[in-house]
Amino acid sequence: MKEFTLEEKLEEIEREIAQRHRVYPRLVAAGKLRQTKADKQMALMIAVRDDYRTKISQGPLFREGNAL
Numbered sequence: 001m002k003e004f005t006l007e008e009k010l011e012e013i014e015r016e017i018a019q020r021h022r023v024y025p026r027l028v029a030a031g032k033l034r035q036t037k038a039d040k041q042m043a044l045m046i047a048v049r050d051d052y053r054t055k056i057s058q059g060p061l062f063r064e065g066n067a068l
Helices: 005-031 035-057
Strands: none
Touching: 005 035
């Protein structure tokens, strides 16, 4: 399986967050997702995104093979 860079992973996380912003309100309105669960899942994904941003900003010492 291909190894992905932190930047590629961050890009995918950001895409997923944007997708959830679009989809979750409809799922909540339709009764298919509870608001509390949507909020928790969104908060978790944002926390993961923030972790990746921090690791990327810290430079090569914390890159592939060294963290996350």
